[in-house]
Amino acid sequence: MRSAVKSSCSHPSPRWFCRATLFFMAALPVAYAGCQPTALPTAPGPVADRVDVPPAPAEQTFDRSKSVPFALPEQPDDELPFSPMDSTTLQFGEPQRATMNLRDYAPRAFKLDVPEDTVAVLFEVRGAPCTLDLLARLGEPVDDVSPPDYYNYGEENRLMVSRMSEVPLESGELYLSVEYPLDSPPVFAARPLELFDYEIEATVISTRVDGQLKAGEPMRGTLTKATGGFRSYTINVPADVDAVRFDLDQVEGDLNLWAKFDAPMISSLDADILVASLAGRETLILDAKSDPPLRPGRWYLNVSELDAWDDTPFVLHTSFGHDPPAELLAIPKMGDEADSPLRTAVHATVELSSGNYAGTGVLVSPNGLLLSNHHVVLDAVEADKLLYGDAWAMQSDAGPSATDSTNSATVERDQAESNNRLDLVVVAATIDPRQPPVELFRARVLDTREQDDLALLQITSGFYGQPLPDDYRFPYVPFAEAPAPRIGDAMTVVGFPSVGGLSSRPPVTITRGILSGFSTPTIYKTDAAIMGGNSGGAALDDGGKLIGLPAMVVEEGDSRPGFLGFVISTQAIPDEWSDKIREAIAAE
Secondary structure (H helix, E strand, O other): OEEOOOOOOOOOOOOOOOOOOOOOOOOOOEEEOOOOOOOOOOOOOOHHHOOOOOOOOOOOOOOOOOOOOOOOOOOOHHHOOOOOOOEEEOOOOOOEEEEEEOOOOEOEEEEEEEOOOEEEEEEEEEOOOOOOEEEEEEOOOOOOOOOOOEEEEOOOOEEEEEOOOOOOOOOEEEEEEEEOOOOOOOEEOOEEOOEEEEEEEEEEEEOOOOEEOEOOEOEEEEEOOOOOOEEEEEEEEOOOOOEEEEEEEOOOOOEEEEEEEOOOOOOHHHOOEEEOOOOOOOEEEEEOOOOOOOOOEEEEEEEEEOOOOOOEEEEEEEEEOOOOOHHHOOOOOOOOOOOOHHHHHHHHEEEEEEOOEEEEEEEOOOOOEEEEOHHHOHHHHHHHHHHHHHHOOOOOOOOOHHHOOOOHHHHHHHHOOHHHOOOEEEEEEOOOOOOOOEEEEEEEEEEEEHHHOEEEEEEEEEOOOOOOOOOOOOOOOOEOOOOOOOOOOEEEEEEOOOOOOOOOOOOOEEEEEEEEEEEEOOEEEEOOOOOOOOOOOEEEOOOOOEEEEEEEEEEOOOOOOOEEEEEEEHHHOOHHHHHHHHHHHHOO
C-alpha cells in the first residue's frame, strides 16, 4: 500500500539521503509490497547512493532566454567576489545574480525572511549550465552536521517549501544552500567551467482568494507549483441553509479539502475542518453535526495537494444540502473496450483504499466479489470490529457469518453516510489506462485470513452510497485451471504501485517476469517488478488468468542491487471462498 502522507522531500542531497521507502517494514529485509509507513522516515546514507547527472557535452547549447551569461573570470581564489560562508539576503520577486565557485566546490548560501501570511516559498535557479542541488533549513544555515529540512536534488533547479511540507514552513529566517552535486565541473564550449553565473529568485505564495463559490455552479481549477499546491475560495452561507456540501471530481491527484469560518488559512493546522484521505474525490460536509457546526456567514475553503509535481486539474461542486450532485451519481461501465484477457484484467484490477493505506484488489466475479491482501484492508477490518463487534464474525473456523452481506439491511446500512464510513473500502476503477483510477464504488470486507494474508470483499454500492444499476456487471479475472504453474512460466503483474507515475495517484501499471521459484507450495517467487501499492493485485499466467496475488518483496540490502517479489497462490484461497466465487459466476 502507499501511505496517506507523502514525503515532501523529492531527492537526496549530496550529504544526506532521505529514502521515501516503498515498504511497510522498511527496517527489515522482508516487506509487504503494498505497505508504506504513514510517516516516511529519513535516514543518512552514503554519497554513492546519488545518481550523478552527466556533464553537458561540449557541443550542447543552452537555452539562455531566461539566463544570465556564463562568467569565466580569470582571477585567483583570494579575489573571488564573495565568501562561501556568507549568506546573501534574498528579496521576494527580485532575481539575484550569483556565481558558483567549483575551484573548491564551495556552495552559495542565501537567507530569506518569511512573512507571517506566507503559505509557500518557491526558489528557482535559472541560467546554470547544469542541475544544482537546493537545500534549505529553518532558522540556521545549512551545514554538514545535520540534514536539511528541505531539499531538491537535481529536479528542475527548483525547490518548493510550504506549510504542508513534512517539516512545515514557519515565519522567520529561512536559509538556502545552492550546491553543485558532482565531482567534476560541467563542460561548456570544450572548457570545464570552474566558475559560472546563474540567477536565483524567491517567490512568495501568500494567502489569497481564487474565486467565489456558489451552490449549483461547479468551479474548475488547477493546482500547480506556482499556486503553492493549493486554491482558496470563499462562500457566503445564508441563515436558512442547514448544510453545505463540497465534492471534488475529475481529479488526477490525492487532493484534500480544508474549511474555516471567516478567516483564510495558511496551513491545514489552521483549518476548522480537514478532509484528507487517499481518495481524489473528497467530500466535505458542513452541518449542525460537523465540528465546528455550520453557521451563517463567510466560509473559506482550500483545495490542496501535498506534492503538486505536475498541474493537477479538478472540478469542485458546491451544494446546499446533504445530497451529492446528481451528475456525480452516474456509474460508467467498466472495460467496454477490453478485447483481450489482459485488457480485461487491467479493468478488473482496481485500486483499494482503507483508512491511511491503499493497495490493489482484483475482481473475480461479475457481481463484484474482490480478492486482495489482508494487510491492504486491515483498517476497514478493525473499524468493522469496533463498530459491530460480534455481529460481524471474522475468521471463524466454520466460515464467516458475514459472507452473505448483500441483504437489504446491509445495503441500507452501507448507503447511510457512506462517505464517512471507515469500515467501507473505497474502490477506484480504471476507465482510461492513461489516467488515474476513478473512485466509483464502496465495498465491505466479507472475510479475511490473516495467516495467509488474504481478504474477500463485496462491492455493495456506488461511491456515494447510491445503489448499483440492476443490470450492472463487473469485468473479472477467472482463475487459472489445472495444472498449477511451473518454475520458468511467464507471469504478469497488474496493480497500482505508488511509483507508477508522476502524480500522487498513478494509473494502472503492468510488469512482466517469470515464476522464479517457490518459497512454499502456495507462495511463488517472481522477478516481475512488485512495488509499494501492488499488494492484492493480479498475478496472471500467459493466458491472462489469475494464478495469485502479489504480497511482498525482499530487498538485497540498502543498495538494492536486486529483489524478489512474492505472490500468494490462488491455491491458498479457502474452499468456501472459491465456492462462493464459482456460484456467483455460474449465476450469470
